[in-house]
Amino acid sequence: MYDYKRRLEKLSELLKRYGLDYLVLVPGANLTYFSGLTMHLSERPTVAFFPAEGRPAIILPALETPRAREVIPYGVDFYPYTDEEGHEAAFLRAGDGLKFTDEKVGVEYLNMRILELRRLEQIAPDCHIQAAEFLLPQLRMIKDELELTHMRRAVLITETALQATIEQVEPGQTELEIQNILHIEMLRAGAQGQAFGSIVVSGPRTASPHTSASERAVQPGDLLLFDCGAVYRGYPADITRTFCLGEPDPELAEIYEVVKKANAAARRYAGPGDKAEDIDRVARQVIEQSGYGQYFIHRTGHGLGLQVHEPPYIVSGNDTVLQPGMTFTIEPGIYLPGKGGVRIEDDVLITTEGCESLTTFPRDLMRL
Numbered sequence: 001m002y003d004y005k006r007r008l009e010k011l012s013e014l015l016k017r018y019g020l021d022y023l024v025l026v027p028g029a030n031l032t033y034f035s036g037l038t039m040h041l042s043e044r045p046t047v048a049f050f051p052a053e054g055r056p057a058i059i060l061p062a063l064e065t066p067r068a069r070e071v072i073p074y075g076v077d078f079y080p081y082t083d084e085e086g087h088e089a090a091f092l093r094a095g096d097g098l099k100f101t102d103e104k105v106g107v108e109y110l111n112m113r114i115l116e117l118r119r120l121e122q123i124a125p126d127c128h129i130q131a132a133e134f135l136l137p138q139l140r141m142i143k144d145e146l147e148l149t150h151m152r153r154a155v156l157i158t159e160t161a162l163q164a165t166i167e168q169v170e171p172g173q174t175e176l177e178i179q180n181i182l183h184i185e186m187l188r189a190g191a192q193g194q195a196f197g198s199i200v201v202s203g204p205r206t207a208s209p210h211t212s213a214s215e216r217a218v219q220p221g222d223l224l225l226f227d228c229g230a231v232y233r234g235y236p237a238d239i240t241r242t243f244c245l246g247e248p249d250p251e252l253a254e255i256y257e258v259v260k261k262a263n264a265a266a267r268r269y270a271g272p273g274d275k276a277e278d279i280d281r282v283a284r285q286v287i288e289q290s291g292y293g294q295y296f297i298h299r300t301g302h303g304l305g306l307q308v309h310e311p312p313y314i315v316s317g318n319d320t321v322l323q324p325g326m327t328f329t330i331e332p333g334i335y336l337p338g339k340g341g342v343r344i345e346d347d348v349l350i351t352t353e354g355c356e357s358l359t360t361f362p363r364d365l366m367r368l
Contacts, residue, residue, distance in 0.1 A: 002146060004073050007034055007139065008050070014135055015052040021103035023050040023132055024120060028111045029306035030136055032234060036071045039064065045087050045116050049098060057098060059090045088119070095123025106132030137311035141303060142325035148349065150235040151304070151327060152358055154195075155347055157230040158237040159361045161185035169368050171220055171245055175200045175213035178224075186230045195229035195236030195308050206242065207341040209298055209333060220246040223340045224368065229308065236308050238329055239359055240345030243366050255292060255334040256342045256365045262286035262332040263344045263363065266300060270330070270348060270355035276318040283332040284316075292334045295341075301329040304347055326350045327358070 011034060015023060025031040025048045027039035035056075039046055044061040057077040060068060065080045077097060081090035100123060107117070109131040120129065143151070164185040169178055179200040186194065200213045203222040218224055222245045229237040242256065266283040280300040287296045301314035304327045312320040314328055331345030346359040 001073070002036070002144070004034065004036060008056075008074065010139055011050060012052050014138060015050075015106070018106075018135055019104055020106045020130075020132070020135075021052055022105045022127075024048070024105055024107045024112070024116075025050065026108060026112050026116055028108070029310070030108060030111075030140075032306055033140055035076075036073060037068055038234065041111075041113065044083075045113075045119070047091075047094075047116050047120070049094070057094060059087065059094050061087075091119045091123050098123075100124035100127055102126045102128070104128045104130065106130055106135070108136075109133060137303075140305055141311055142323060143305065143327055143349075144325070147235060147305070148325075148327075150233040151237070151347070153190075154230050154232040154235050154237040155239070155358045157186060157189040157191050157232060158228060158239050159359065160189040161191070161230065162226060162228065162239065162241065162361060164189070165226075166243060166366070166368055169218070169224065169243075169245070172217050174215050174217050175202055175205075176215060178218070179213040182226065182228060186228075189230070191230035191232065193231040195231050195238060198229075199225065199227035199240075201225050202245075204338055204340055207335045207337050207339060209335060209341065209343065218245055221248065223248060223252055223342065225341070225343060227343065227345065234306060236304065237347060237359070238304055238308055238345065239347065239361065240331055240333075240343045241361055241363075241366075242342045242344065243368050245368050247367065248365070249339070251336070252340050252342070253365065255295075255336065258287055258290040258292060259332050259334055259342045259344050260363050260365075261290075263330055263346065266330045266332065267346060267348060267355055267357055270322065270350065272322055272324050272350055272352060272354075274322050276312045276314050276320045276322065276328075277316050279314045279322075279330065280316050280318075283330065287332060287334060295334045295336055296332060297335060298333065301331050301345075303328045322350045324350050324352045 046060040048058040059079040062080040079094040202218040206225045227240040262283040299315035303310040333343035335341035
């Protein structure tokens with residue numbers, strides 16, 4: 001079990017350091033990280049209050065309260081509400097219990113909706129509300145051993161499913177049919193869900209980094225790109241591999257080797273003390289020196305944890321210093337409009353010695 005007591009202690013220290021009296025969270029990765037409670041945003045609002053000093057509190061639907069009492073491993077003041085009653089009364093009760101005056105309150109600007117914000121303003125009209133996104137990554141970027149165990153399992157499940165899928169690929173199958181095979185194989189391998197909507201694209205459609213599977217039938221000579229990830233115990237994998245049905249076009253074979261070289265250079269360079277932007281620079285230089293710089297149209301990677309995309313972002317301008325325990329993707333790509341694209345994505349861990357690739361799926365071009 002995760003050490004939630006220690007997580008709350010670190011949160012308290014962080015809030016005090018930045019002069020915040022409360023952190024207010026809605027359903028999402030941060031609420032899960034600090035409470036173990038996994039929920040989704042719905043028409044029934046849930047809002048949790050974490051004070052710099054004192055006992056947390058949570059407003060939530062009455063139907064969620066039994067599960068919350070079972071999951072949250074520390075004392076919490078509950079303010080439940082029924083569907084008939086509505087949530088406004090629960091907010092007012094919470095306001096009376098928390099006795100807000102002129103405190104400084106941090107919220108998730110990227111997650112909190114106007115619904116929750118207006119209720120918060122109603123019960124704490126004199127409080128100073130500000131964004132808290134900048135401080136939470138300081139706690140979540142460094143993964144503990146249990147988190148890493150779950151991430152390794154998610155990677156293993158994903159790679160097992162990917163291998164099983166490519167063994168079933170045949171010309172004439174549609175991208176959607178192949179995607180469905182992949183999803184079935186993930187479940188067979190032990191996935192508890194998908195980290196995101198898998199990308200399975202072929203031929204010229206591989207030139208679009210983020211698109212979705214279609215009714216296009218794969219043909220001999222096509223590139224076939226998979227970007228996918230399983231979830232295990234709340235933690236995702238995120239892997240991209242590009243294959244070819246038979247022999248590829250010579251230029252596509254060339255860009256594959258360039259991308260593979262860029263991926264290897266970034267993994268080899270990364271280590272503790274390096275800056276996130278340095279990893280991007282190393283990968284980008286390989287592609288630029290090969291004459292394809294204009295076709296590398298996204299950042300080199302992103303942090304990976306409870307969220308598929310989270311800090312640290314591996315992009316120019318990000319001077320975050322990499323530390324042991326940080327996990328992120330390295331995923332350079334080249335995309336030639338109308339012709340095809342290649343991306344090779346690995347999940348990596350910064351260690352005291354350097355960079356460990358959690359993903360081990362072969363990186364050489366496989367001809368299916």
